[in-house]
Amino acid sequence: MATAISVKNLGKQYVIGAAETKFRYNMLRDVIMDTVYAPVRLAKALVGKSDRRMNKNFVWALDDVSFDLEEGKVLGIVGRNGAGKSTLLKILSRVTEPTKGTVMVRGRVGSLLEVGTGFHPELTGRENIYMNGAILGMKRAEIDSKFDEIVDFSEVSQFIDTPVKRYSSGMYLRLAFAVAAHLEPEILVVDEVLAVGDAEFQRKCLGKMGDVAQQGRTVLFVSHNMSAILRLTQEAIVLNKGKMIMRAPTQEAVDFYLSSGQAQAGERTWDADEIPAMSAPFTPISLKVKDGRGKVVDTIRSTEPVMLEFEYRLGAEVKGLRVGIYVSTMRGEYVLTSFDTDTPNLYEKFDTRKAGHYVSRATLPADIFNEGRYSVGVNASSFGVRRYFMDENALAFNVDISGAPGTQWPEPRVGPIRPRLEWKIEKID
Amino acid sequence: MTEIVKHEPTTIYIKPSHGLAALNLRDLWTYRELVFFMVWRDVKVKYKQTMLGMAWAVIQPVMNMLIFTFVFDRVAKLPTDGIPYEIFSFTALLPWGLFVTALNQGSRSLVAHNNMVTKIYFPRLILPMSSVFAGLVDFAIAFVILVGLMFYFNVTPAWNLLWTVPFFVILAIITALGVALWLSAINVKYRDVNQALPFLTQFWFFATPVAYAFTTLPENWQLVLSLNPMTGVVNGFRWALLGSGNGPDAALWVSVAISIIVLVSGLFYFRSTERTFADTI
Numbered sequence: 283m284a285t286a287i288s289v290k291n292l293g294k295q296y297v298i299g300a301a302e303t304k305f306r307y308n309m310l311r312d313v314i315m316d317t318v319y320a321p322v323r324l325a326k327a328l329v330g331k332s333d334r335r336m337n338k339n340f341v342w343a344l345d346d347v348s349f350d351l352e353e354g355k356v357l358g359i360v361g362r363n364g365a366g367k368s369t370l371l372k373i374l375s376r377v378t379e380p381t382k383g384t385v386m387v388r389g390r391v392g393s394l395l396e397v398g399t400g401f402h403p404e405l406t407g408r409e410n411i412y413m414n415g416a417i418l419g420m421k422r423a424e425i426d427s428k429f430d431e432i433v434d435f436s437e438v439s440q441f442i443d444t445p446v447k448r449y450s451s452g453m454y455l456r457l458a459f460a461v462a463a464h465l466e467p468e469i470l471v472v473d474e475v476l477a478v479g480d481a482e483f484q485r486k487c488l489g490k491m492g493d494v495a496q497q498g499r500t501v502l503f504v505s506h507n508m509s510a511i512l513r514l515t516q517e518a519i520v521l522n523k524g525k526m527i528m529r530a531p532t533q534e535a536v537d538f539y540l541s542s543g544q545a546q547a548g549e550r551t552w553d554a555d556e557i558p559a560m561s562a563p564f565t566p567i568s569l570k571v572k573d574g575r576g577k578v579v580d581t582i583r584s585t586e587p588v589m590l591e592f593e594y595r596l597g598a599e600v601k602g603l604r605v606g607i608y609v610s611t612m613r614g615e616y617v618l619t620s621f622d623t624d625t626p627n628l629y630e631k632f633d634t635r636k637a638g639h640y641v642s643r644a645t646l647p648a649d650i651f652n653e654g655r656y657s658v659g660v661n662a663s664s665f666g667v668r669r670y671f672m673d674e675n676a677l678a679f680n681v682d683i684s685g686a687p688g689t690q691w692p693e694p695r696v697g698p699i700r701p702r703l704e705w706k707i708e709k710i711d
Numbered sequence: 712m713t714e715i716v717k718h719e720p721t722t723i724y725i726k727p728s729h730g731l732a733a734l735n736l737r738d739l740w741t742y743r744e745l746v747f748f749m750v751w752r753d754v755k756v757k758y759k760q761t762m763l764g765m766a767w768a769v770i771q772p773v774m775n776m777l778i779f780t781f782v783f784d785r786v787a788k789l790p791t792d793g794i795p796y797e798i799f800s801f802t803a804l805l806p807w808g809l810f811v812t813a814l815n816q817g818s819r820s821l822v823a824h825n826n827m828v829t830k831i832y833f834p835r836l837i838l839p840m841s842s843v844f845a846g847l848v849d850f851a852i853a854f855v856i857l858v859g860l861m862f863y864f865n866v867t868p869a870w871n872l873l874w875t876v877p878f879f880v881i882l883a884i885i886t887a888l889g890v891a892l893w894l895s896a897i898n899v900k901y902r903d904v905n906q907a908l909p910f911l912t913q914f915w916f917f918a919t920p921v922a923y924a925f926t927t928l929p930e931n932w933q934l935v936l937s938l939n940p941m942t943g944v945v946n947g948f949r950w951a952l953l954g955s956g957n958g959p960d961a962a963l964w965v966s967v968a969i970s971i972i973v974l975v976s977g978l979f980y981f982r983s984t985e986r987t988f989a990d991t992i
Contacts (some may be wrong), residue, residue: 296990376725376832378989385725391832399830402752404759409752416748417831445759 284388286469286500287351287374292383294344294369294524343369344380345524353388353468354498358511358518358532360539362580365521367504371471374502389468389500392418394459403447407438407457410446414461428464435486436460463490469500488514488694512536512684513692539581548572548580550677557671563597563637564662564670571658571679574648581680584700587648588679592660593641601634602664605642608674610657617656617698620644652700653683728986734978739834749841753816754848768849769856772808776801783922791924792955795864801857802952803921803945809850810883810941811912816842817891818908821899825992835985836978839891843884850880857952869954879947886940886970892977896984899992920945926956937962940970 344366351357359367372378374385375393400417401410411432415425425432433439436457438449446454472491491514495501505511511518511532518535520528528535548571557565570593573579574586582588590607606621622642623629657678663669683689687702758764776797783789784796791799820838821828828835861868898904919941925933936942943959943966950956 372989373725376723377828377830379986380725380727382727387723387725389721391723393831399827400824402756404756405752409755413748413752416745417827417833419742419745419833422744 284353285350285386286353286355286388287349287502288386289350289374290348290384292344292347292370292373292385293342293381294366294373294378295340295381296343297340342524344373346383347521347524347526348383349519349526349529351500351502353500354495355517356495356501356503356515358515358535359502359504359521360511360518360535361521364523366524367521368473369524370521371473371502371504374469375471387469390419390465391469391471392462392465392467393471394462394473401446401454401458404445406445407433407436407442407449410457411461414458415465418462418465420465432460432464435463435490459487463487463494467499469502470494471502471504473504548578548582548677548679552673561662561671563600564603565595565597566660566662566671566673567593567595569593569658569660569676571677579679581682582651583685584651584653584681584683585648585685588646590644590646590658591641592643593639594662595639596635596637599634599636600664600670602667603632603635603662603670604665605640605662606660607644608659608661610659610674611654611698615698617651621661649686649702650699651681652695652698653681653686654698655680656698734982735834739836742834742837745833746837746841746844749837750845750848753841753845757845765852768852772801772804772853773856775804775808779804779922789923790927792926794953794955795866798857798860798864798866798953799924799949799955800922801860802948803919805850805853805857806879806883806944806948807916807919807921807941808853809846809880810887810944811916812846812849813843813884813887814891814894814912815908816845817887818894818898818904820891821895821988822902822905822992828992829989835988836892836981839888839895839981843888843891846887847880847884861952866953868952869950872951872954872958875947875951879944879951882940882947882967882970883944885974886944889970889973889975889977892974892981896977896981896988899984899988915939915941918942924955934962937965938969940966940973942966 343364347366347370359370361367369378371393373380374387375391400414402413405413411429412422412425416422433442436453436459438453438457441449441453446457449457470491488510491501491503495514501514503511503515515532518530518532519526520530520535520539528538530538549568550570551568552566568591570578570589570591571580571582572589572591573582574588576589592605592607594605596603604621604623606619608619609617611617622644623632655678657675659674660672660676661669662671683700686700688695688700758767761767763770779800780796783800784791789796817839820842821835824838827833827838860866894904894908918936918939920928920936925936925942925946928936943963946956947959947963950958
């Protein structure tokens with residue numbers, strides 16, 4: 283088998299926030315001086331001389347990554363947020379250039395990063411198919427020949443001459459995916475498409491990806507969804523802070539990722555500038571997701587209990603304070619809301635909270651969540667008085683359902699919860 | 712079932728590029744259909760959900776003409792070589808409108824399509840190019856109005872010179888594209904361009920003899936204004952359509968040279984900053 287992708291010592295450096303420590307905009311004088319110097323800075327920047335006063339911070343989003351991939355193989359890429367997964371895919375699809383290293387790619391790279399890119403709400407479904415196809419690099423004749431198939435796949439044939447702004451979000455997505463799926467590139471790059479759409483559509487996407495692999499095309503699949511990775515790939519690489527730390531058969535790589543603390547991102551801290559002044563005397567410090575063993579994790583197993591830990595400080599005594607969490611799906615449906623003084627004894631004991639440093643912990647029992655990604659929000663308020671602080675999207679975690687009820691059937695299940703219900707089967711006659 | 716067309720895949724090498732990037736116009740050629748589709752989309756979408764639709768392509772220059780006629784002819788009584796002011800200004804407003812639309816849309820094109828830039832590979836030049844070309848459709852529609860106006864005011868066109876009109880249209884497009892290449896690439900990093908564009912176009916408008924006749928200027932001012940390629944375009948239009956003025960002279964070739972320099976330098980600047988577009992936009 284020929285090599286489809288060959289990556290050698292690939293590196294990508296980003297500049298993160300040119301820190302302008304000198305100007306803090308405390309005084310009008312600083313603002314004026316900064317404004318006066320602005321054209322000078324602009325001119326310098328345009329000729330490529332960076333301003334010396336700026337301390338640029340560089341970060342290697344991808345650092346010395348090398349691997350080869352044979353034609354027709356499906357490779358999974360796992361790693362926590364910021365590990366460099368998306369950067370790798372962006373380089374492979376030529377959206378951005380590497381800082382060092384080389385990539386050899388044999389054939390057209392199509393990516394599902396781009397589902398719906400270039401769709402215009404005012405254009406009809408038909409017009410958008412042509413537009414999107416052209417953006418993805420298809421020739422008009424090619425789109426003509428696949429047009430009917432695309433429409434069939436998207437199940438929107440009735441509305442094909444309606445502007446897509448009148449579509450439901452599901453229809454929109456199906457049409458967008460249908461175009462991308464019919465691009466038939468030699469190499470397909472998939473980044474987290476499964477996070478969107480309903481279960482039926484996700485099943486269809488997975489099916490299409492399976493077909494693509496069977497036709498001997500090469501697939502790179504990035505996902506936070508370990509079950510999907512396990513289902514679709516035989517081999518996976520693990521990225522951490524831009525470095526490739528493992529390449530192994532998928533089961534091995536996933537186990538390593540889940541158990542080595544690689545998945546550790548389940549922590550959110552608030553910096554002083556992220557806290558609105560009006561939240562005083564309440565100051566949030568951190569929110570952590572911990573697994574059954576008390577380790578901070580990004581991915582929890584649905585078969586273990588999970589602990590949510592919210593740390594905060596009270597600058598003064600607060601009457602009637604309740605601190606709570608929301609959990610919602612990535613599509614924004616709430617799964618649950620809970621407050622730390624929900625139980626009567628805590629309600630009486632902590633109705634008035636003195637100034638100090640606190641942590642409120644909630645344990646969510648095992649077998650609650652279905653697979654997928656969930657968002658945790660926090661709230662601190664006194665009922666009927668005022669809300670001190672709220673962050674509806676403080677952090678997100680993934681749920682891995684290995685061992686959950688019903689996993690003997692490798693199909694996604696609808697619904698955000700996946701409880702272990704007590705079933706009885708009785709033979710009546 | 713899908714029929715799989717087996718063709719030998721092309722091998723692409725991706726590596727960091729340095730210095731001035733090669734123009735790689737071949738890549739642009741393979742994506743030529745995308746230019747067509749983008750122009751088509753811009754035109755199609757522009758007047759959607761408007762009551763008057765395509766009529767706006769006519770209303771805008773006509774309203775401008777009426778305002779100009781009132782201010783510069785009826786009030787200020789500017790001389791126009793004996794041509795009715797309506798025709799005199801409309802002939803210049805046509806290429807000027809084309810230029811301004813092209814310049815504005817082109818300069819904002821990369822930022823306006825940032826979701827495309829950050830998600831897919833395609834030659835980035837397509838964005839400013841198609842934005843500039845899209846202006847040609849409005850131009851063609853407004854041109855019909857000019858013909859009508861000429862009938863109405865009984866102005867005979869300079870038949871023997873008409874064939875030169877496309878040349879001046881191309882000059883306007885080249886100028887707009889050259890400046891748009893520079894500004895769109897700078898706009899990716901510094902959104903100051905968005906703020907500066909209205910001033911730039913206003914300044915440029917007064918530096919172009921749209922509302923007034925070039926010949927009424929003092930000699931040394933004429934010399935300065937000749938450096939502006941749009942002066943060449945506007946004078947050329949009046950000469951080719953109305954037979955006014957002396958026709959192309961050395962100043963026109965200076966205009967042409969300047970706009971070609973802007974275009975070529977813009978192409979290179981664009982291509983060499985292109986590699987960081989997706990990271991900085």
